Amino acid sequence: xxxxxxxxxxxxxxxxxxxxxxxxxxxxxxxxxxxxxxxxxxxxxxxxxxxxxxxxxxxxxxxxxxxxxxxxxxxxxxxxxxxxxxxxxxxxxxxxxxxxxxxxxxxxxxxxxxxxxxxxxxxxxxxxxxxxxxxxxxxxxxxxxxxxxxxxxxxxxxxxxxxxxxxxxxxxxxxxxxxxxxxxxxxxxxxxxxxxxxxxxxxxxxxxxxxxxxxxxxxxx
Amino acid sequence: xxxxxxxxxxxxxxxxxxxxxxxxxxxxxxxxxxxxxxxxxxxxxxxxxxxxxxxxxxxxxxxxxxxxxxxxxxxxxxxxxxxxxxxxxxxxxxxxxxxxxxxxxxxxxxxxxxxxxxxxxxxxxxxxxxxxxxxxxxxxxxxxxxxxxxxxxxxxxxxxxxxxxxxxxxxxxxxxxxxxxxxxxxxxxxxxxxxxxxxxxxxxxxxxxxxxxxxxxxxxxxxxxxxxxx
Numbered sequence: 001x002x003x004x005x006x007x008x009x010x011x012x013x014x015x016x017x018x019x020x021x022x023x024x025x026x027x028x029x030x031x032x033x034x035x036x037x038x039x040x041x042x043x044x045x046x047x048x049x050x051x052x053x054x055x056x057x058x059x060x061x062x063x064x065x066x067x068x069x070x071x072x073x074x075x076x077x078x079x080x081x082x083x084x085x086x087x088x089x090x091x092x093x094x095x096x097x098x099x100x101x102x103x104x105x106x107x108x109x110x111x112x113x114x115x116x117x118x119x120x121x122x123x124x125x126x127x128x129x130x131x132x133x134x135x136x137x138x139x140x141x142x143x144x145x146x147x148x149x150x151x152x153x154x155x156x157x158x159x160x161x162x163x164x165x166x167x168x169x170x171x172x173x174x175x176x177x178x179x180x181x182x183x184x185x186x187x188x189x190x191x192x193x194x195x196x197x198x199x200x201x202x203x204x205x206x207x208x209x210x211x212x213x214x215x216x217x218x219x220x221x
Numbered sequence: 222x223x224x225x226x227x228x229x230x231x232x233x234x235x236x237x238x239x240x241x242x243x244x245x246x247x248x249x250x251x252x253x254x255x256x257x258x259x260x261x262x263x264x265x266x267x268x269x270x271x272x273x274x275x276x277x278x279x280x281x282x283x284x285x286x287x288x289x290x291x292x293x294x295x296x297x298x299x300x301x302x303x304x305x306x307x308x309x310x311x312x313x314x315x316x317x318x319x320x321x322x323x324x325x326x327x328x329x330x331x332x333x334x335x336x337x338x339x340x341x342x343x344x345x346x347x348x349x350x351x352x353x354x355x356x357x358x359x360x361x362x363x364x365x366x367x368x369x370x371x372x373x374x375x376x377x378x379x380x381x382x383x384x385x386x387x388x389x390x391x392x393x394x395x396x397x398x399x400x401x402x403x404x405x406x407x408x409x410x411x412x413x414x415x416x417x418x419x420x421x422x423x424x425x426x427x428x429x430x431x432x433x434x435x436x437x438x439x440x441x442x443x444x445x446x447x448x449x450x451x
Contacts, residue, residue, distance in 0.1 A: 030300075051321060052247040052391045066446045069250045069378075069390040075301060077446065086390055088397045088425070089247070089273070090329045093322025097342065121347075128306060129298030129318040134343045169345035 008178045008195065012146065014039050015193075015221045016176045019103060019144050025049055027096070027136055029106035029119075030074040032146050036105060047083075049101060051132040053092045056084025073132065096135045104140035106133070108147045108175075110162045113209040115172040115184040117145065118164035130167065137168035149177035149206050156208035158182065158189065179203050181221060188212055193221045225384045225434050232407045232433045233259040240371040241269040243328065243399040244282055248274065248301070251392035252281045253376040254443040255409045256435065260374070261285055267292050271328070271370055273321065273395055275299040280443055286314065295368070297321035320348065323365055325398055331367035332401025338365050373403035377426075380410040381419040384431030393425060400430040407433045411440070 013032065017039050020026060025047045028034045037048070037059070048057035051073040058079035061067070066077035095101065110118040117137050120130040137143055151157055158175065174192075175182045180203045181193040190212045194203050200218055204211055233256060236242065242260075246252030261284040268291050275296055276283050283302055285291050293315040299305035308314040319327070320342050330338055339362040343349050353364040375396045378389040386408060388396055400406050413436045 050391075052250075053394055054391060063446045063448050067390060068444060068446050069392045071248050071250060071391055073247075075248045075447075075449075086393055088393050089321065089325035089395050090398055093325055096322060097340075127309070127318075128300040129296055129316075130320055130343075130348070131298040131300070132321040134320040134346065134348075135322045138342060165347045166345060 005178075011195065011221065012176055012178050015181070016105065016144065016146050017041075019105065019142075019174075020044065020046055022046065024102040025055070025095075025100055027051070027101055027104045027140065029104065029133070029136070031107050033105040033107060034072075034074060034076070049092075049095060050078075051089075051092055051096075053087050053089060054078075054080065054084060055095070056081045058084070093132065093135055096132070097139050099139060099141065101136070101140040103142045103144065104136045105144045105146055106136060108145045108157060109151070110157050110159050110164050111145055111147075111172050111175055111184075112159055112162045113184070113189050114161075114187040115170040116162045117143070117167045117172050118162040120167050121165045123165065133167050137171045142173050143171045145172055145175045147175070147177055149179040149203075156206055158207045158209050160209045179206060182211070190214070191218055193219045196220050222383065224382075225431060226382070226413070227433045227435060229255060229259045229409075229435045230263075232256070232435050233263055235405060235407075236260060236263075236265050236372055238265050239267045240265065241271065241369075243370040243373040243395075243403050244270060244272040245373070245375040245394065245396035245399055246272065246276070246281070247391065247394035248276070249444065249447060250390065251376050251388065251394050251396055252276060253374045253409045254281055254441060255437055256374040256407060257281050257284065258441075261288055261290070264288065264290065266290050269293040269295070271295040271368060273297050273324065275302040275305045277301045277447070278304050289313075293317065295319060295324070297324050318348070324368070325395060327365055327368040328395065328398040328402045330365070331369035332398060335367060337367060339363065340365055368402065370399070370403040371405065373399040373406045375400060375406065375408045377408050377410050379412045379414055379419055380408060380431075380434055381414045382416050384408070384428035384434060385419050385424045386426040386431060387419060387423050388425050397425050400426040405432045406430055407435065409435045409437050411437055
């Protein structure tokens, strides 16, 4: 991922919290998606799942107060909420493959206009394994991507077809970037909102795949 | 009653060059650092290691990698250990990446005496390219084969003298699955209890799966909270 202005990044994360509704079971990918938790309305009760065997993940814990046996799948020390459960890795992925996740929010290297997701491998450069990414992308009921619009070389990460090895085919429902919110509907990308200070034309120019633009004025976030 | 307790030296000395060894743990929790360090000390070679992840540099299974004891690593990811990427690029090690839940299920499958299972996970990806496809009810699926081992090295919070095990918090992860899938299961135990002191309903791994137990007198700093300066 490229580097983002702190304010823009915070606005993107804050905006993406609208995906989360009370009562959902959710898995947040490592990196930016994990930070969504910090912006949630504490009155909204959700069940956070972590691949290493937790439902009911609570806030992160500083090392001085951490339980050495209680981490999330990204290796961060966490707490548990009342109602939490621990289980083994087979049960953890039965939750995912069995369709019990209402939502996953993941990072991405590329998203294609048909909803293909590439977020685990850059041949010759980055190949550290997929972890639970394929199961999450393929089996969560809703797959939301949170990423920078452009890579660090200034290239669009939203592409006509993925050039990198994919994680799962036609899985992405919505993309949040620092520039726009875009839905993937029947292999078509639809522009829903643009970031404050960014024009629709700038989003179109920064997007390598065709975008459908609604007739009405596009709201700002 | 058979005594399953053993010294760490004699337990690990059962492992031979060329063996396949499953290692419990997801990050630090559940990683049997004591057993791994003894395996590093004894120096068995040409091992195949099966583990969720490759720990972090200079910790746990990375010591076996750095020692040149491992030919092949089967993991879901090695994202926290840059040494694995370095060794891969120098062709010093073969690495098989397996989706995490499929890794877990392949191990469970072997332990349950089954011969494989069908899934659509990864079916559109490069990980599917060498896998057999089987059509069921008009649907093409990947055949995933069971994953077994000569040894499983595990860490348990509590055990009784019969070998019943209980894990704590996220230290459970792959351990109950690996306990079923290896010919010989060696467990390091933080608290070895008398028979009857472990309540039956709190047992995660029942005693028939466990061959040898090693009592951990003290925990090294590897077991403590990691401070990565994040």
